[in-house]
Structure formats: C-alpha cells, structure tokens
Amino acid sequence: MTINIKLTVLFMVFSFSMLLSACSSHPEQATLVDIDTSNLLYDDAFPTHSNFSIETEKQIYALDDVMQKFVSSRLLHEEDPYKRARLLLKKLFHRSPEDLRYQNGANLTAQQAFHQNTANCLSLTILAYTLAKKANLKIEFQEVLIPEYWVRDGNYNLLTGHVNIKVVGNLKTTNTIVWGNKETVIDFDPYNVKKHFPKNLISKSRVTAMFYNNKGAQALVRSEYDLAYAYFKASIEQEPNFSPVWGNLGLLYKTVGLKGYGEQAYFASVNFNYKNYNAWNNLAILMSEQNRHEEAKQIYSFIHKARMKNPYYHALLGEEAYYNGDYKVAIEHYKKAKSMTDKEHEFYFGLAKSFYKLGNYKKSEFYLLKAKRYANFKDIEDKYQHKLNLLSRL
Template identity: 25%
Template sequence: MKPLAALLLAALLAGCASAPPTPPAPSDMFSDATFGKPGDHVGAADLFTMTPAMRAYLASAAFHAEIRNKGAEQGLVDALYQKGELKIEYDSAKTRNAAETFEARAGNCLSLVIMTAAFANELGLKVNFQSVLVGDTWRRNGGLYLASNHVNLTLAARPSSTISVGPERSLTVDFLPSETAAALDTRPLDQNAIAAMYMNNRAIEAMVQDQLDNAYWWARAAVTQNPAFISAYNTLAVVYQRHGDWQMAERAYRTALQREPENVVVMRNLAPLLAQMGKTDESQQMLKRAASIEPYPPFHFFNQGMSAMARHDYKAAQALFAREVRRAPYYDEFHFWLGVASLRLGDTARAREHIALAVENSTTSDTRTLYSAKLEHLRAQLPH
C-alpha cells in the first residue's frame, strides 16, 4: 500500500444532519475512465432488503413471544440483541447491509442500525435515524486515520389516525452504553444520509485493502447519493490521491472546503498535497489555519509517545499515552500502549488495568488476539 499514513478520513458512521437541498456534485468531480470496473455490486438499493431467512425469524414462535410480552418496539430489540437465539455481536471490521448483518450475526454500529431498521419497517414501525453528537473518535487502519461519529435510531408505533392525542412514545436503540447515549444531543438523519454513510464506509474499507477501483466507485456513489455529505468528498479525494491523480484529488478537497470551509480534516489532507504539487505557501497557510481551529490533531500525543518508546523513554511515553486516553477514553490502541509503557516501567498493576481496557474496548476479534500476543511477547522479553 502506498505510504500515505497521514491521510485523515472522516468516516465510519460520520453523520450529517438533514439540511436544505444541496446542489449536486460538480460534473467534473468524477474520473470514471481512469478506474477499472468494480468487483463489488455498488449501490444501496438492497440496504434494507429482507431475506426469506429474516422473514422466517419474524414468523418464529420465539419472536412472536417477545412481541406479545413486551410490545413491538422492545420485543424487536430484545429478540435481536438479547443473548438468546441470534446472539448478534458487535464487530467493526466490515460495514454490511441488513441481510449480510443478519447472516453474519455481526456488524458495526451502522450495520446494526440498518438491520434493526429493516426489521422495524417489516413490522410497520416508524423509524427515525439520528446522528449522536458524541464528537469524533479517531482510529487507525491500513495507514489511514479514521474519524467515527455515531448514529442510532428510534422506533415508534405508527399513528392509527391523523388526530394526535398526546406525545409520541418511542424507544431509542443505541449501541453505546445507555447511560452515555441518554445524555447526548442528537440531530435527525434521513434514509438518504444513511445510504451515503454506508457507501462511504464501503469505500474506506476497500481502500484499506488497497482495492482502489472498488473504493472509487463506492465513494463516487456516496457523493452522488448525498451531495451534502462532506466526508464522501474527502474519501473520494483520498482515493484520487492514492491513485496518483493529484489534480482530481485537489479538486475534490477544494469542493469539500467550499461547502464546509472550517473542515479541519479536509484541510490537513489538502495541505501536504499542495506541498507535493509545489504550492508551498498555500500549504503552510492551510496548516496554520487548521492549527488555529484544532491545535492538536488526532494521534498527536500518541505519535509523540511512540517516538518516546523508540528511544526507550518510557516515562515520557506513559505520560503522552495518558493524554490520548483522556482525549479518547474508549479507544483500545491508546490503552494498550499506555499498558505497554507502564509494563516497561515496572508498573504491572497499571499495565494490567489498561491492557484489560484495550481488550474490553477492542471492536474486532483480530485486535483482541493481537493485543494478547503482543503482551505475551513483551512479557517474555522482560527480565525475570
């Protein structure tokens, strides 16, 4: 994979609120002829499609018992997510549509929202999607920095008449801890926004695997689906940049900034590209502007901590990793390296605490296994 480790992607559940109509993407935004045909079926037409297996589960005695005892909204949620027959698990490795999530019995936050909505639609419930204003959470994957926002949904019975007799009763379905989710503000999302987010995620996942043709078509589809979704322009620009199409990348970044001038993620991607293109002064000005909005970019203290680890300054590394943990208390990699630094300093209690938190907050089985293997390797190297 090409070494563009500093590229930032506001993705994986990045949300956008409902807004006035947005002009379509400029006609010169796309470069279809420079990419091969996609290996995937690109689109969101089947995003909420129910399969025969899903309908069979709806018709099962166990499902009907949940609905009968708890009502449609709570019964649906418990039937899907209680540790019973389905045992659907959280796994951030791949974004899936409703049918794929049901078949795999696993999905990331967006996938679980999509599958829950598909079942709710089949039951005739009213579904509302929401962007939860929890702030960006950053992670790394395949040489890319990924920013994740959060979505949830509410379920309610559809009114039986046009006469309102009181406030609508609804159930919020969220994959954050309930005490955390309840305290956060939300903004409404429409189904079009959810579809664009899904396609943007698929683009990023393809790019992580160095499948640039697939990534291009998914990003293109996301931009076309929802021209107001700035993250999709950023993703498209990163695809162009990795493909070596610098002018198209610059065009996509600048279009994103025209529509959202304070977007620091786009600024920090465009600035080094401008430097590579010989536009040094503009690049420096853009970096200064980004720094004035966000002085410490994602992974700032983490990268400093890794440098401290490389020179065996474990005390400094421990302090720097601790700063990142305070900024992102649920990110597994920060906890893991804080645990490693603590282990190097002989602070085994703190090491055990943070490595346990790394395992607890890890969103894939692969990373949990990796953390355990790294820990055993480090223990073997330590003097007895």
C-alpha cells in the same frame, strides 16, 4: 495519512493550484471557491469501475425468509409499539449465545449483519431499521455528533462517526405515537461516551451514501482503486452534498497521481462542510508536498487550535507516536486524552500498550485492567482479558 470512515466512513482532502486564493492567511475566514462537482467524476481514470456489482439500495435493506420469520414470530405478537420496540432491542442483542459482536470494518448489508452476527454501528443501524420497519415501527435515523474520532488501519488513520435509530411510533396508525420521555434508541456503540453528544436526524438516502462511502474506504485501504471509485461514485450519486465522500474521492485521486482533481475534490468537501477539519488537514498535506509550506502552516495552525479540546485528537497523537516508536510521547498524549474523558477504554489500552513497550509490565497491567473495566462489549472485554492472561505469564 487520514481517511474518513463516517459512521464508519472514510475521508481525506487535497488541493489544486488554481484555487490557492481560496485559502487566505486566516483559514477560519476563508472564502471558499465554488467547485463544479459535475466535472469531478473522472470515469476514464478507473476503466474497470463499471465491472463491479455494487449493492443496490434494495439489496442493502432487504430481508430474507429467516429474517421475516424472526420478526413475525418474536415481535409482531406485541401490540404495543413501545413494548415492541423494546422487544426488538432485546432480541437483536440476544439472538445467540455469542450475541452481536462489534467489528469496526464490518460494513455489511442487513442480511449479512443478521446472519454473520457481526456489525459496525452503521451495519447494525441498517439491520435494526430493516427489522423495525418489518415490525411496523416508525423510526428515524440519527447521526451522533461526536468529536473527530480515529482508528488506525495499517498506514491509514480512519476518521469515524456514529449513527443509530430512534423508534417514534407505529406504522399501522395514522398518527405518530410519542411516549413522552420513553423514546427507544437502538444503538450499537462500543464507546459509551458517544451517547451523550447531540444528534441530528438524517435521511435513509444519507445512510445509504454512508454505506457506499464505507465500502469505498475499505477498497481504498486495500489499494483496490477502481472498486473504491465505483463505491465513491455510488455514494455521490446517492447524496451529492455528502462532504466525507468528496474528501475520500480526493484521496483516491491523489493516490493515483491525479492531484489536480484531488485538490478540487478536497475543496468540494470543505465547501459542503466548512468544519471538516480532516479535509483541511489533508489539503495542508498536499500543499506541503507541493512546497507550499506557508499555506499549509496556516491551515495546520487553524485545525490544531480547533482540535485541542477534543480528547480523541490527543489520542490520535498518541497513536501516531506509538506507531512511530515514541512510547514516552505516546503516554503523554494518552494521559492528556484520559484527563479529558476518563471512561474511554481505548485511552487506557493506549497507555497499557505503551508501558508494555517500555518494559513496565506493572503499569501495563494496571491500565489493561482499567481498559477492561470500561469496555462495554464482551468481545472487547475478552480481548483485554486475553492480553492480561499473557501479561501475567511474563
């Protein structure tokens, strides 16, 4: 199954029999049926969801005394906003001997990320925004338009996205300050290739919705369904047209047996983003489970064609093959991904672990060295070195 962790957000999609006409024989030309999303929140199915304490927006972006002291003592003495932005970037990544560590599932508030020294891209973006604002810097949120990218978590594939912030001026002046080509982007990305993709400006409200969606996704993976619903509902209330959360809500509904609601949520998801191929995919899964094989086949064909130019899709196929024990097939897919993007450490690691399973330790070591070479965070590099050390003992 595939979940969508957008900016480190979770997401899936289903279908509803009364809306079958929405899927023509050519999904790319389908006329989607409007969904009344106001009727798609089914509180009664999750009776304890209101018992959970969901972080408020204020709590997500709050600073404590230690953080305020960090800003006042290390940043505010610099009058030039461009230099202050660069100083923030430097201080943010070098606050301790360990530095910040990347952890995909670390969906944290600004305070938690600051003190735990761990973050995913969304959590660091929230932290950087909070500190930058306190440092009187004017900033913008950016969503990086990367191809679909998946990370496995148990029985789920998590579809991830990416965000960062751009410093554009000084809050203490009436005019935005632009430094020509000297823009400062604060980015926490363990995958360098993502930085070359186009970007869209997004609102703080959208980032908050992403935070709630991430938290809901994690709860869903842990089978904490009422908590997942509470977070998905919070995300929808924050940004009603955020496509990934509707897909995740659809998956939640399907998981608890509410397939009709699930399908409607999936259609809501693709209505808000027609190119949400993950939503289409999960819709096809639901149709297959309901023996609607021809409709599912048409959708599978549509999304497969759309994804063939995405190296991360080939890596996903490799990961699925590896997970199912088809190591030779996994190698074929990882090599295809590598041929399209040759500096992604995850592809080399996929090859290394597949060759290891086949008993070819020499090739496994070769690709582990490649993975280590392209890993651009010390903790990821250390992980590969540890595996190399173990491999050398065989």
